[in-house]
Amino acid sequence: MSANVSPADALVGRSREALSALALQFLLGMGANLVGSPEENHGGGEVVAVILLSLHGLVGIGLIVVAVRAWTAARRHHLAERTALWAFIVIILTFLAGVGTMITDSGWLSFAMSVGFVVAAALYIGVGAAALTRQRVAAAAG
Numbered sequence: 199m200s201a202n203v204s205p206a207d208a209l210v211g212r213s214r215e216a217l218s219a220l221a222l223q224f225l226l227g228m229g230a231n232l233v234g235s236p237e238e239n240h241g242g243g244e245v246v247a248v249i250l251l252s253l254h255g256l257v258g259i260g261l262i263v264v265a266v267r268a269w270t271a272a273r274r275h276h277l278a279e280r281t282a283l284w285a286f287i288v289i290i291l292t293f294l295a296g297v298g299t300m301i302t303d304s305g306w307l308s309f310a311m312s313v314g315f316v317v318a319a320a321l322y323i324g325v326g327a328a329a330l331t332r333q334r335v336a337a338a339a340g
Contacts, residue, residue: 205275206333212268213326226254265289278328285321
């Protein structure tokens, strides 16, 4: 971390990173849902479906990495630690629901992914809000 970046700035950055990854994940998931599974498509549609699902899975793995980074930043700076931990847990559970959806084609697990997206987004907004609040308090005091 640069000497010019405050702990609150670092956590705001991690929160934005998580929210950006969640938005990308949502769009890839909706695209995959719109196109359908590779088995439902032929030719170019099958290729697009495979690409969308692959990117969706890769971004899911990336979300786990981002969640770890946000949680460790929150712990390091003693700011919104519990919220960041819950966001990490929700990301893991949502990823597992996604794997389960791929294995079982369960609509319920797909719904669980949607719920996980909303809950994780809300939690990361909370992490960012806590960091921004600390930033404002520090600016007012200094």
